[in-house]
Amino acid sequence: xxxxxxxxxxxxxxxxxxxxxxxxKLEDKRVxxxxxxxxLAVVFVLLxxxxxxxxxxxxxxxxxSSGDQMALYFKGIAVLTTLIxxxxxxxxxxxxxxxxxxxxxxxxxxxxxxxxFALPMFTCAGLMWMASAxxxxxxxxxxxxxxxxxxxxxxxxxxxxxxxxxxxxYLILGALSTGFLVYGFAWLFGITGSMDLGxxxxxxxxPDMNPTAALFSFALILVAVAFKVGAVPFHFWIPDVYQxxxxxxxxxLSVGSKAxxxxxFLRLAQPFLSSGAxxxxxxxxxxxxxxxxxxxxxxxxxxxxxxxxxxxxxxxxHSGFLLMALASAPTAATANALTxxxxxxxxxxxxxxxxxxxxxVMSTMxxxxxxxxxxxxxxxxxxxxxxxxxxxxxxxSLAGIPLTAGFFGKFFVFKLAVEQEQWFLIVVGLxxxxxxxxxxxKVAASMFLEDPKASAGGDLAVPIGAVTRIAMILLIxxxxxxxxxxxxxxxxxx
Amino acid sequence: MSLIEIIVLLPLLAxxxxxxxxxxxxxxxxxxxxxxVLSLFAALNFRFQVEGAFQFESSRSLIDAAGxxxxxxxxxxxxISLVLLLLSxxxxxxxxxxxxxxxxxxxxxxxxxxxxxxxGGGAIGAFCSTDLFFLYAFHELALIPTFLMIGLFGRGENxxxxxWTVTIYLSIxxxxxxVGLLMAVVALGGSTFAIADLAxxxxxxxxxxxAERQTWIFFLxxxxxxxxxxxxxxxxxxxxxxxDAPIPVAMLHAGVLKKFGVYGLIRIxxxxxxxxxxxxxxxxxxxxxxxxxxxxxxxxxxxRLDRMLGYSSVMHMGYxxxxxxxxxKLGLAGAVLLMFAHGISIALLFALAGSIRERFGTLEFAKxxxxxxxxxxxxxxxxxxxxxxxxxPGFANFAAEINVFFGGFADAEGSLGWLxxxxxxxxxxxxxxxxYMLRAYRSIFYGPAPxxxxxxxxxxxxxxxxVLILLVALISVGFVPELLNQYIRHALxxxxxxxxx
Numbered sequence: 001x002x003x004x005x006x007x008x009x010x011x012x013x014x015x016x017x018x019x020x021x022x023x024x025k026l027e028d029k030r031v032x033x034x035x036x037x038x039x040l041a042v043v044f045v046l047l048x049x050x051x052x053x054x055x056x057x058x059x060x061x062x063x064x065s066s067g068d069q070m071a072l073y074f075k076g077i078a079v080l081t082t083l084i085x086x087x088x089x090x091x092x093x094x095x096x097x098x099x100x101x102x103x104x105x106x107x108x109x110x111x112x113x114x115x116x117f118a119l120p121m122f123t124c125a126g127l128m129w130m131a132s133a134x135x136x137x138x139x140x141x142x143x144x145x146x147x148x149x150x151x152x153x154x155x156x157x158x159x160x161x162x163x164x165x166x167x168x169x170y171l172i173l174g175a176l177s178t179g180f181l182v183y184g185f186a187w188l189f190g191i192t193g194s195m196d197l198g199x200x201x202x203x204x205x206x207p208d209m210n211p212t213a214a215l216f217s218f219a220l221i222l223v224a225v226a227f228k229v230g231a232v233p234f235h236f237w238i239p240d241v242y243q244x245x246x247x248x249x250x251x252x253l254s255v256g257s258k259a260x261x262x263x264x265f266l267r268l269a270q271p272f273l274s275s276g277a278x279x280x281x282x283x284x285x286x287x288x289x290x291x292x293x294x295x296x297x298x299x300x301x302x303x304x305x306x307x308x309x310x311x312x313x314x315x316x317x318h319s320g321f322l323l324m325a326l327a328s329a330p331t332a333a334t335a336n337a338l339t340x341x342x343x344x345x346x347x348x349x350x351x352x353x354x355x356x357x358x359x360x361v362m363s364t365m366x367x368x369x370x371x372x373x374x375x376x377x378x379x380x381x382x383x384x385x386x387x388x389x390x391x392x393x394x395x396x397s398l399a400g401i402p403l404t405a406g407f408f409g410k411f412f413v414f415k416l417a418v419e420q421e422q423w424f425l426i427v428v429g430l431x432x433x434x435x436x437x438x439x440x441x442k443v444a445a446s447m448f449l450e451d452p453k454a455s456a457g458g459d460l461a462v463p464i465g466a467v468t469r470i471a472m473i474l475l476i477x478x479x480x481x482x483x484x485x486x487x488x489x490x491x492x493x494x
Numbered sequence: 495m496s497l498i499e500i501i502v503l504l505p506l507l508a509x510x511x512x513x514x515x516x517x518x519x520x521x522x523x524x525x526x527x528x529x530x531v532l533s534l535f536a537a538l539n540f541r542f543q544v545e546g547a548f549q550f551e552s553s554r555s556l557i558d559a560a561g562x563x564x565x566x567x568x569x570x571x572x573x574i575s576l577v578l579l580l581l582s583x584x585x586x587x588x589x590x591x592x593x594x595x596x597x598x599x600x601x602x603x604x605x606x607x608x609x610x611x612x613x614g615g616g617a618i619g620a621f622c623s624t625d626l627f628f629l630y631a632f633h634e635l636a637l638i639p640t641f642l643m644i645g646l647f648g649r650g651e652n653x654x655x656x657x658w659t660v661t662i663y664l665s666i667x668x669x670x671x672x673v674g675l676l677m678a679v680v681a682l683g684g685s686t687f688a689i690a691d692l693a694x695x696x697x698x699x700x701x702x703x704x705a706e707r708q709t710w711i712f713f714l715x716x717x718x719x720x721x722x723x724x725x726x727x728x729x730x731x732x733x734x735x736x737x738d739a740p741i742p743v744a745m746l747h748a749g750v751l752k753k754f755g756v757y758g759l760i761r762i763x764x765x766x767x768x769x770x771x772x773x774x775x776x777x778x779x780x781x782x783x784x785x786x787x788x789x790x791x792x793x794x795x796x797x798r799l800d801r802m803l804g805y806s807s808v809m810h811m812g813y814x815x816x817x818x819x820x821x822x823k824l825g826l827a828g829a830v831l832l833m834f835a836h837g838i839s840i841a842l843l844f845a846l847a848g849s850i851r852e853r854f855g856t857l858e859f860a861k862x863x864x865x866x867x868x869x870x871x872x873x874x875x876x877x878x879x880x881x882x883x884x885x886x887p888g889f890a891n892f893a894a895e896i897n898v899f900f901g902g903f904a905d906a907e908g909s910l911g912w913l914x915x916x917x918x919x920x921x922x923x924x925x926x927x928x929x930y931m932l933r934a935y936r937s938i939f940y941g942p943a944p945x946x947x948x949x950x951x952x953x954x955x956x957x958x959x960x961v962l963i964l965l966v967a968l969i970s971v972g973f974v975p976e977l978l979n980q981y982i983r984h985a986l987x988x989x990x991x992x993x994x995x
Contacts, residue, residue, distance in 0.1 A: 338561055385602070389513075396638055402631030411627075411672070415563070418676045419684060430669050437665040438658075441641065449645040449654050484567070490559045 003050040003132075004064055006043055006075065007125045013039040014121030021114025029110045033090040033117040037467075040083040040124070047076050062196075063138035064129075073345055073492050074131035074263045077352055081256040082124035084356045087471055088248035088363040089116055095366070096246065099157035116156055120252060123149040130260040136185045136195040139264055143181070143228075146260060147174050150253065154245040166244025173237045177227035184220030187213060201271035204278065211277050218272050218282060222289070225268060228261035229319045231289050232296040242312035247366055250308060251359035254315045259348045262322055266341055273329045286327035291428045294320030298432035301439045307362060308372050310439060311355070314398060317432055318351055324429055325413045328420040338419065342493060343412040349489040350405035350482060354397035357475040360468060361391040368462045374443055379452030383461045388447045390472050397479050399440035400433060405482035405489070496552035498569040498622050501532050501579070502632075505586070505615030509608045518607040522590045526614065530583040537576055542984055547572045547690050548624050563679070564686045570624040573985030574830050577978050578621040578750075578757060581837045584967050585749045586614035589742035591960035592845050601646055609639035610742055617750045621757065626675060626687040629761075633722075633754050634668055637661060640743065648738045656738040663721060663731035671718025671758075678703065678711045678766045693765040705769045712770025715763040716778065723755025724808045725815065726784030733804030741848035744800075748807040749841035753833045756814045760826065764818070771821070778819050779916040785812030787919065790926035794933075799847050799857040802934055806883065806927060807840045816920055817898040819913060823986050825901020828894050830982045831975065835882075835890035835968065842879040842964040846872065849953055849961075850938065859934065864943030869952040873939040875961055880931040882968050885924055890971035890978075895924070 017032050026032070050072070065071055089096070093113055100112035126145030133139040151174065155167020189195060191213050192203035204214055227234040242250045272282045297316030304310040325343040362372070364387065369376045381388035397406035410433060417426050464472075482488045495503075508525035512518050536550060548570030555566045571579065589610060596603040612635055619632030645657035679687060681703040682695045695701040703711065717728070724732035732752070736744040764771055771778075789809045796802035814836070817829025849872060851857050854865070866873035882889035902917030910918075953961075971977055 338563075342559070342561065381602070381605075392638070401637060402634040407631070407634075414672060415676050415680065415684070418673065418680045426673055430673060433669050434662070434666050438662060441638075441658075441661060444638070444641070445645065445654065445658075448642055449657070485556050486565075487556060487558055490557060490562060494559060 001046065001050050003052055003072070004061060006046060006050065007128050009043055009046070010040075010079075010121055010125040010128065013043075014118050014125065017114070017118040017121060021118065029108075029113045029117075030090045030093055032114050033086050033093075036117055036121060037083055037086050037090075040079050040086070040121075044076065044079045044083070047072060047079065063135045064132050065134035068132065069493055070263070070341060070345060071132040073349075074259060075128040076492065077259045077348060078124050078127035078131065078256055081127075081252060081259070081352060081356065082120050084360065084471060085120050085248045085252045085256070086117060087467055088251060088360060089120070089246075091465055091468055092247060092363055092366060096157065099159045099163070116153075116246075119149050119153050119156075120248075123153070123252065123256065127256050127260040131263050133264070134197050134267065136189065136197075136200075139268070140181065140185065143260075143264065144178065146257065147178065150174075150249070150257065153249045153252070154241060156249065157246055160244075162244035163246065164244075166241040169237050169244075170241045173227065177224040177234070180220050180227075181224035184217045184222075184224065187217030187220060191217060197267055197271060201274055204271045204275040209275070209277065214272070214275070214278055215281060218278070219285075221268055222285065225261060225265045226289060229258055229265060229322070230293075230316045231319050231323055232292040232316065235293070235296070235316050235319075238316055239309045239312040242315070243306060243308045243372075247308075247359065247363045250311075251356060251363075254311065254359075255352050255355050258315065258319065259352065262344055262348060265326065266344060269326060269329075279329075283327055283329065286323060286329075287422065287425055290320055290323035290327045290425055292320075293317070293323055294425075294428045294432040298435040298439075302435055304439065305373055305375065307374050307377070307443070310374065310443070311358060311362075314436070314439070315355070317436060318347075318398075320432060321410060321413050321429065322347055324422070324425050325416055327425060328413075328417045328422050330420060338412060338416045340416065342490070343409075343416050345493055346412055346486065346489050347409035349492075350397070350409040350479075353475050353479050353482065354394050354404070354406050357472060357479065358391060358394040358398070360472055360475070361387050361394065364462055364464055364468060374446050377443065377447050378450040380447040382452060386469075387462060387464070390476060391447065392444050393476055393479060395440040395443050397483070399436050403480065403483045405479045405486075407483060408486045496550060496569065497532060497536055498550045498571060499552050501529055501536070501583075502569060502615070502619045502622050504529050504532075505611045505618065509611040509615065512604050512608045512611070517596075518604050519590070519593070519596055522593075522607040522611055523587075525611065526583070526586045526590050529618065530587050533576075533579050533583040536571060537580060537981070540571070540573075540576060540981060540984075542980065547693075547985070551624065553624075553688075563684060564688070565627045566625055566688070567628060568625040568688060569622045571622060573981030573983065574757070574760065575621045575985075576981050577830055577834050578753060579618060580978075581753070581834045582614060582618045582621060582750045584963065585745055585837060585841045586618075588841060588845060588960035588964050589614065589745045591963075592745065592848060593740075593742045599647070605642065606647055606740075609643045610746070612636060612639040613643070613743065613746050613751065617746070617754065620754050624689050626679065626689055626692065626762070629689070629758070630668070630672065630675060633751070636747075636751055637664060637668075640664075640739075640747065643743045644735065644739045647740045647743075649740070650738050652734070653738045656734045660731045660735040663728070667718050667721025667728070669718075670714055670721070674711055674714030674718050675762070677707070677714065678762070681707055681711065682766070689761065696766045696768075703767060703769075705773075708767040708770035709773045710770070712763055712767040712774055715759065715767070716774065719755040719758045719763065720781070721755075722758075723752050723811055723814075725755075725811060726781050726789060726808075729785070729789060729808045732808045733801055736804035736807065736844070737798070737800035741844055744804075744844045745841040748804070748844065749837040752807070752811070753837055756811070756818065756829065756833055759818055760829065764821070775819060775821075776912055778815060779912055782812040782815035782819065783916060783919055785809055785815065786923035787926070790923050790930075794926060794930045796930070797859055799850065799859065799862075799934060799938065800844075802930060803840065803843050803847060806930065807836070809923065809927065810836050810840075810883075812920065812923065813895055813898050816917065817901055819916070820898070820901035820904065822901055822904050823983075824897055824904045826986055827979060827982045828897025828899075828901050830985075831890065831971075831978060832894035832898060834978060835894045835971065838964050838968045838971075839879060839882045839889070839891055842961060842968065843876075843883060845961050845964065846876045846879055849957070850876075853951070859937040861944055861946070862938045863941045864939070866939035867943070871955075871958065872953045875953070875958065875965065876939065877935060878965055878969075880935045882972070884928045884931040888969065888972050890968050890975065893972055893975035 102111040129142040157163035301313035397404035400410040551570035553568035616635030623629040721728040793805035817825040
């Protein structure tokens with residue numbers, strides 16, 4: 001089966017879910033989510049069975065990179081993320097219904113829930129296409145497909161002021177960054193006369209290229225992409241949007257959107273990094289961006305009291321480590337050296353496992369505990385040891401404790417940086433990682449070392465749905481397995 | 495599965511089964527006894543006639559991708575790691591025996607035993623790894639269990655604060671260490687993490703690390719390992735950690751885990767960056783005098799037994815560093831033997847301090863006294879332990895320290911260098927440790943008993959079992975140091991290094 005069928009299947013699945021929502025009388029609309037999960041699970045299996053089309057020359061699929069294992073890997077990340085997002089969305093459906101149900105008499109009890117399950121499917125298709133995009137046009141279109149569907153999902157809880165505020169912020173800043181992206185693309189096209197990334201790379205490497213104009217276009221593109229991945233100083237939307245958006249959507253933003261953002265970043269930066277005249281300056285800018293992101297992300301995370309905001313800043317901090325890998329791109333090909341692409345791909349795979357695990361615990365907690373403060377998790381170990389241990393594992397992996405997947409991610413980043421002798425970034429990265437130990441363990445300390453808060457009310461013994469529990473256990477196993485045997489993830493990249 | 499793989503994985507598997515519901519104390523005790531038996535079995539089957547560093551080797555490649563370094567789950571033993579494996583196994587058994595029974599633990603007894611096994615298993619894994627990656631990773635395994643043990647089951651009002659201090663110190667130490675290790679690996683080609691291969695690369699003049707880079711690498715490794723081993727001035731975490739931690743954790747940490755730092759210096763830093771070691775020798779000498787003299791005096795000033803023991807354990811690290819600084823076979827052999835001796839004796843002292851607190855409710859010297867009258871057994875055992883720690887002949891500590899001091903002078907030809915002067919000053923540390931140990935002994939076991947102190951029962955023999963295990967190990971090595979020296983010598987013959995100075 002040709003690889004591009006996958007996106008078509010996912011879109012068709014999304015359309016099917018919308019049709020079911022509109023035309024089939026369902027007592028419980030969570031059935032739609034289950035259909036989506038099932039479909040995505042099938043797509044995930046199909047990922048291992050696809051083949052690449054013979055030739056893409058001249059066909060519509062010229063916008064689609066071929067024979068590219070990395071693209072397949074990122075498609076897998078997108079599918080897996082969407083699958084877990086749907087699990088969370090199904091868990092949290094009572095909350096969504098509360099905020100969206102129609103007050104009109106005779107309306108369906110769960111009116112407005114169906115789209116909440118169908119929209120992620122379109123985002124997923126966009127993310128998958130983004131992974132394969134090798135052309136400025138296809139990059140832009142897929143990016144917009146993702147962004148526009150996020151505009152809706154972030155503001156989905158329409159009776160919740162926080163969600164609306166997040167939606168507006170995301171819309172305005174997102175639109176602005178899109179503007180930068182298009183402007184940058186226009187310059188790039190003007191300099192190189194091509195939309196194809198391969199031809200652009202060749203044109204940028206040519207001796208008669210205008211470096212000033214090229215750097216200008218790079219700067220414009222950088223602004224837009226840095227916004228998507230949440231690099232400082234384009235990160236201001238992240239904490240507010242993460243906090244306001246529905247929890248499953250926050251998870252989607254922080255994993256799916258970031259992963260896709262980074263593969264686009266990699267693809268767009270590659271022509272600049274491989275151009276002799278530009279590489280040094282581009283690396284410098286990327287290094288500065290990485291250092292800023294590491295410092296601000298990690299240090300601002302320290303005093304956070306809200307768990308969602310903590311995860312938002314932690315997401316920024318992780319972007320910093322990923323940028324550190326990108327900024328350590330080898331200028332000359334050396335044997336045995338790591339490449340930023342592999343390191344980033346591995347890091348994002350590990351990041352997916354641990355961040356989604358944390359969000360799964362959080363969305364489970366959210367069903368019982370209204371507050372999202374870290375304080376609300378006090379004494380969790382006494383009332384639900386399973387959730388507490390699960391979250392502890394997620395935090396340990398995020399902090400980068402060895403023998404978890406998160407450690408290998410950081411380990412490769414640091415090794416790459418040492419190979420490229422980026423001493424300044426290494427020092428900043430060390431400070432960041434040390435701060436990380438503190439703020440991730442703060443959550444653990446609250447769960448294990450403190451007594452339950454009297455005022456939190458309610459019983460902290462949270463029921464966990466069967467699917468959610470299975471997903472958690474699988475993620476835990478994957479975190480440890482990849483933490484001891486990184487080939488588990490690296491093998492997918494070959 | 496090779497023998498060493500079983501030894502390393504057993505505590506971790508036991509921890510997993512405890513998490514899944516197996517009876518905690520029984521599983522922990524069973525697995526740690528099996529580990530001890532298997533380690534003794536490994537020691538008996540050690541082949542002295544075989545050249546080469548590691549025995550009982552096993553290796554499983556974990557990364558198999560272009561451009562990626564080779565990392566494998568590789569274990570093996572040479573004489574040094576064998577001695578430390580024995581130390582870990584003995585102390586782990588004693589620590590599990592000393593732990594309270596399940597119903598006496600406030601909170602989750604499962605978490606208690608599980609953490610204990612992870613701390614012990616991490617140390618064992620680190621000592622048995624022949625792959626740099628896992629040497630580092632296994633040591634880190636103890637980080638979160640230690641945090642939870644001190645914070646949840648520790649003593650005193652400051653325990654959460656202490657848990658934080660320890661964790662932050664150790665995590666910063668290990669991050670610095672990570673960078674140092676990566677720099678060394680990258681400077682040696684960056685394609686393998688196998689310690690033996692790296693050491694071979696470092697030894698050959700073509701592939702060895704440039705001298706200037708070696709200084710940096712050694713410096714980072716010294717700081718990183720130094721924090722883990724509470725080298726002056728990075729010792730701030732150690733004493734409060736040991737006094738606030740539950741007794742078994744203090745035993746494992748002070749006795750075993752801390753030795754990882756010194757082990758790393760001997761195993762990694764010296765062979766990889768010998769020129770760096772030489773360049774920074776004087777710095778090391780100053781720092782180790784800080785440990786011996788300054789922290790020795792701090793130890794004398796302590797008013798509580800657990801704090802005093804914590805500081806004394808920090809102080810004794812100075813001697814191990816002195817043995818390493820000497821850099822010759824004698825000094826290094828002494829350092830390794832001292833790691834064993836100190837590990838056992840400090841675990842013994844902490845175990846006894848635990849019994850004293852359990853019986854009399856306090857460890858403050860001012861509130862204790864005259865215990866020998868109604869707890870003679872406790873007094874006798876504590877006396878042995880205190881004499882051992884002070885370095886009296888007949889205990890392993892003496893055999894080790896004498897080697898260290900001779901090592902300091904072994905290379906002196908007529909004139910006294912920095913190293914020899916340092917050794918002469920460090921000798922005064924022996925007086926200092928005799929002062930505080932004897933003072934502690936006197937004020938706890940002799941003199942008038944404070945009126946409030948209720949007389950309690952003496953140590954029963956079954957409860958003394960862990961103490962006796964430790965004491966037997968200490969005395970037998972003390973009288974026959976050759977028991978361990980044969981292994982250590984074999985290892986040092988394997989990799990010898992540039993003599994500094």
